[in-house]
Amino acid sequence: MRTTTSKNRGTILTNTEQKLWNRNFVAVCFSSFFLFMTFYILAVTLPIYVMDTLQGGKQQIGLVTTVFIIAAVIFRPLAGKWLDDFDKKKIIIVSLVIFMLCSAAYTLVHSLSALLLLRFIHGIGFGMASTATGAVAVDLVPDERKGEGIGYFSLFMSLAMVIGPTVGLTVMDHFSSGVMFILCLVFALIACFLGVSLNIPKKSGMPKTPSAKGWKSLIEPGAVPIALAGSILAFSYGAITTFISVYAKDMGIGPMASYFFMVFAAMIVISRPFTGKMFDRKGPNVLVYPGILLFTAGMILLSLAHTSSVFLAAGAVIGLGFGALLPSFQTIAVQSSPGHRRGAATGTYFTLFDSGYGLGSYMLGILAARTNYHTMYFIAALVVACTAILYYSLHHRKTSKNSQGVTTA
Known part of the structure; x- marks a missing residue:
């Protein structure tokens, strides 16, 4: 049947x-x-x-x-x-x-x-x-x-x-x-x-399509817009994984670095069952914009931290935001690409994500050396906020126009 x-x-x-x-x-x-x-x-x-x-x-x-x-x-x-x-x-x-x-x-x-x-x-x-x-x-x-x-x-x-x-x-x-x-x-x-x-399992009923030529054989164009937004997100995320232990030690709360990641992960674990189902039922926008807001607020809070309680609270807020954004962006990359190009879409997304991560770790490290870690995390928060503009320009506005065109037709 x-x-x-x-x-x-x-x-x-x-x-x-x-x-x-x-x-x-x-x-x-x-x-x-x-x-x-x-x-x-x-x-x-x-x-x-x-x-x-x-x-x-x-x-x-x-x-x-x-x-x-x-x-x-x-x-x-x-x-x-x-x-x-x-x-x-x-x-x-x-x-x-x-x-x-x-x-x-x-x-x-x-x-x-x-x-x-x-x-x-x-x-x-x-x-x-x-x-x-x-x-x-x-x-x-x-x-x-x-x-x-x-x-x-x-x-x-x-x-x-x-x-x-x-x-x-x-x-x-x-x-x-x-x-x-x-x-x-x-x-x-x-x-x-x-x-x-x-x-x-082999995908049955998949139409046989000609292989892409040139750079399109390596990069899936449909995944590029959301992957660019993801790279900006990863730019600031690199400052967390690379410098959080040094930042905690600089504030005299070195042992709290491991607890920061525990709180960060706990928020992801708690929220993940709800965020995934919400994405499938209501679409990505209901998760992406609050996720960016939470990530930005958490990074600002981290830049202002001087005590263990504020430091760990920042980890919780960042975890909620990042936990909503990472799977949402990856899912959008896959859904924006042809079914027979899911491998290329996944590779494209993580190629740009890793590039942003590596570049952010390097450039924000230079910034921290010339200023301090508080300033670095505040700048990283502003970069995260820019993800909202990029997401709207490259994905949200485009999908809204397409849906309006379908409705009108």
């Missing part, structure tokens, strides 16, 4: 109920979780390893992060194209194997030059694997539950962002860097095993 739909009150009813939490969706969510766990553990512990073991300086610490991000940004659009053109299962397995092998190689590195080479190759594996898991997750989510499904998928990344640094720093405090590298290998192995176990 054919699936019947009803658009009363914006809901879609189907004769055949499509489950969100099936075995494959759970597997890809946890594969992504352990992938990002490894990423965040290394992000916070490698600076310590470079300084204490390899006797490197601040410039070398920056290079260890920079080469990784550069490799990821280069290979994200390539991975997006490969996902659309070839077998997704093979792409996800190859990328996770590269990531796993690189995770195993850290125990063999004993010089800075070797570490930089490894970080570049590891960045290739991460860029491919994170794009592949995201694209596969999008395919596994029923069309009428895209906002909810992508919201839950990104929740696993958010949890890794909080748990990873805590686990990494705890292991480094009580054990050696070798134990930390072995732990990363174990997590990478789990991510790879879960990726191999995936049963990715």
